[in-house]
Amino acid sequence: MSTDTLTSTDGLPLDGVTVLDFTQVFMGPSCTQMLGDYGADVIKIERPGTGDLSRTSFPDRDGLDGPIFLAINRNKRSVCVDVRAPEGKEVILSLVRTADVVVSNFRGGVMERLGFGYEDLRTINPRLIWASGTGFGSAGPYSHKGGQDVISQAYSGVMWRRESPDLPLSVYPTPLGDYTTGMHLLQGILLALFTRTRTGEGQKVEVSMYDSMLHMQMQEACAQLNRGYEVNWASMPLSGVFPTMDGAVCMVGAFKENPLRAVCAALGIDEDLSLREEYSTMEAQFQRRPQLQAIFRERYAGNVTDHWIRRLEEQDILCAPVRTLEEALADEQTAVNGMIVDMNHPVAGKVRAVAAPILLSGARMAVRHCPPQLGEHSSEVLREHGFDDARIAALVESGVLR
Numbered sequence: 001m002s003t004d005t006l007t008s009t010d011g012l013p014l015d016g017v018t019v020l021d022f023t024q025v026f027m028g029p030s031c032t033q034m035l036g037d038y039g040a041d042v043i044k045i046e047r048p049g050t051g052d053l054s055r056t057s058f059p060d061r062d063g064l065d066g067p068i069f070l071a072i073n074r075n076k077r078s079v080c081v082d083v084r085a086p087e088g089k090e091v092i093l094s095l096v097r098t099a100d101v102v103v104s105n106f107r108g109g110v111m112e113r114l115g116f117g118y119e120d121l122r123t124i125n126p127r128l129i130w131a132s133g134t135g136f137g138s139a140g141p142y143s144h145k146g147g148q149d150v151i152s153q154a155y156s157g158v159m160w161r162r163e164s165p166d167l168p169l170s171v172y173p174t175p176l177g178d179y180t181t182g183m184h185l186l187q188g189i190l191l192a193l194f195t196r197t198r199t200g201e202g203q204k205v206e207v208s209m210y211d212s213m214l215h216m217q218m219q220e221a222c223a224q225l226n227r228g229y230e231v232n233w234a235s236m237p238l239s240g241v242f243p244t245m246d247g248a249v250c251m252v253g254a255f256k257e258n259p260l261r262a263v264c265a266a267l268g269i270d271e272d273l274s275l276r277e278e279y280s281t282m283e284a285q286f287q288r289r290p291q292l293q294a295i296f297r298e299r300y301a302g303n304v305t306d307h308w309i310r311r312l313e314e315q316d317i318l319c320a321p322v323r324t325l326e327e328a329l330a331d332e333q334t335a336v337n338g339m340i341v342d343m344n345h346p347v348a349g350k351v352r353a354v355a356a357p358i359l360l361s362g363a364r365m366a367v368r369h370c371p372p373q374l375g376e377h378s379s380e381v382l383r384e385h386g387f388d389d390a391r392i393a394a395l396v397e398s399g400v401l402r
Contacts, residue, residue, distance in 0.1 A: 011363050012039025017193065019101040020045060020092070021076060022116075024052040026149070026175055027133050027209065028105035029072040030182035035101075035189070036075025037356040037365040043095065043381055044076040044372065048402045051080065051374040064348050065371065071353050073371040074343060079382070080375030080402035087400045089115055094385055096121050096128065100202075101189055105133040108143045118204045129192040131205040133185045138206060147209045152177035156213035161220070163234040181212040237285040237292050238263055241322060242300035248322040249300060249308050255318070260285065260292075262315040266308075267299040345370045375402040 017040040021032040029052070036042040046052055052069060060066040079095075082088040096102065102121060104111050111117050111132065118130040132138075135147015142155070150171050153159040158176070159169055188205035196202060214221065223231045233239075238253025238260055253259040260274040273279045273295075278288055285292060300308060305321045312319040323331075334340060341355040356365040378401050379392050387395075395401035 012366060013360070013363055014039035017041070017100045018098060019043065019103060020095055020099045022102070022104040022106070022111070023133070024105070025054050025057075026068075026072060026178040027147075027182045028103060028185065029054070030179055031133070031185040031189070032076065032103055033072050033074060034183075034186050034356055034358075036369070037367075038358075038363070039366075040075075040101075042076040043099075043377075044073065044078045045083065045092065046078055046080045046374060048080055048082050048375075048399070051078070055374065062348075065373070070345070070348070070351050070371045074341075074353065074367055075369050076372055077369060077377035077381055078372035078375055079378045081378065081395075082400045083114055083116075085398075085400045087395060087398065091382065091387075091395070091401070092116065093121075093124065094387075095381070096125055098385065099125065099128060100193070101129045101131060103131045103133075103185070103189070105147075105185075107146055108132075108134045108136075108138045122202065126201055127196060128202040129189060129196065129205060130202065131185060131189050131192070132207075133181055134206070134208050136210045137208040142210070149175035149177040149209070152181075152209040152213045155210060157217065158213055161217075161230075161232055161234075163232070163240075176216070177209045177213050180216055181207055181209045184212050184215075235286075235289065237282075237289040240293060240296070242297055244300050244305045244308060245303060247305040249305055249312070250320045250322055251296075251312060252318040256316070259317070262317055263296070266311045266315040266317055267296065268311070269295070269299065341367055343367055343370045347373065378402060 014035055017035070019032060019035055019040050019042045021028070021042050021044045023029050023032055024046075032040075032042050032044075044052070050056070052073070054069045054072070055065045057068050058066045079091075081091050083092055096116075102116070104116075112120070121128055121130060133147075134143070135145055135152065136142035136155075145151075150159075153172060153176065156177075159171070162169070184207045185205070188207055192203050192205050220231045223229055236252075236254065239251060241248055241250050251263070253263045256262055258274050260279060261272050263269075264271065264273050273292070277284075279285055279292065309319055309321060328334065329340065339355050339357070341353055343351045343353065345351045351370065358365070379396075382392050382395075382401070383389075392401065
């Protein structure tokens with residue numbers, strides 16, 4: 001998908017929705033970018049000097065906002081204001097009066113201490129939806145702790161669960177907790193907007209990374225809570241990742257009446273191992289998983305990836321080559337699905353990023369704003385909300401507005 005910056009939100013489902021976005025890093029911005037992709041006017045509130053921490057979390061070689069920031073901040077306008085100053089607080093309260101949604105992802109209690117808690121803001125705008133994403137929730141023994149993706153992996157049990165207990169504990173390299181919680185925050189906001197169409201009133205929306213990571217494990221948790229055993233999808237006996245002569249194959253031996261028989265046929269194993277008593281049931285296959293996996297590894301090592309993919313697909317076994325992200329981004333399917341968006345940034349030049357994955361028959365996400373420079377829209381937004389040039393100039397002179 002290649003697009004220049006657009007200005008219209010006509011036909012987008014969130015056209016007319018104004019969002020005050022206090023979020024930073026990944027969890028919150030992933031949520032608010034999706035709102036902006038589908039038409040919301042997202043006003044990003046940033047601190048003077050540094051702005052969103054993700055602007056510099058990986059310093060850019062050219063001194064520009066890094067790719068981490070550019071990935072999750074399109075379709076937003078940046079207002080750089082010192083919210084701790086009385087005049088800055090007044091700016092925010094003026095914006096709140098006509099906003100539909102306020103989103104934050106600070107530690108619990110920070111918005112309240114700033115004077116922007118739900119009870120504070122609903123008095124001046126009863127239709128406001130106040131949405132908060134935290135690490136652990138607003139109450140409980142961990143509510144004071146900072147939330148972060150890797151920490152949520154550790155606290156929630158996700159990090160402990162791995163293919164085999166003899167493997168070292170490790171961090172999952174893609175931020176599951178941040179992304180999942182951001183999407184739950186998005187869902188909560190949309191639910192509240194839908195409810196408001198019936199009631200005319202706003203409400204508080206709260207999600208936490210801890211809860212989202214537990215929710216991600218709903219199947220495993222139900223087995224643990226009700227039967228006391230562990231479900232580990234990475235330790236399934238007929239599934240796994242197997243090196244080949246030129247790469248690796250991921251195989252899922254499941255969803256068939258006798259998947260072991262099909263695997264044996266695909267791998268050219270002369271004997272149908274499912275006829276052996278020691279492999280004849282799923283329970284037996286679990287017990288002897290190391291032996292089965294050793295047989296599979298030996299077979300896979302004898303030929304190239306494409307050979308095994310063809311053989312597996314002939315037996316209707318789910319499989320895939322293990323690819324790098326670079327290879328996936330260059331795949332024809334990625335292009336057909338329109339999953340790469342091109343943006344013309346006024347400073348960085350051409351910027352490529354991943355598009356929103358939701359396809360609607362009545363609308364398509366649109367890039368209306370490139371990821372903003374710090375404070376790029378401060379004066380523009382304040383003028384739209386009734387601030388005259390003299391007042392804006394005074395705020396700039398005092399250092400409250402940048």
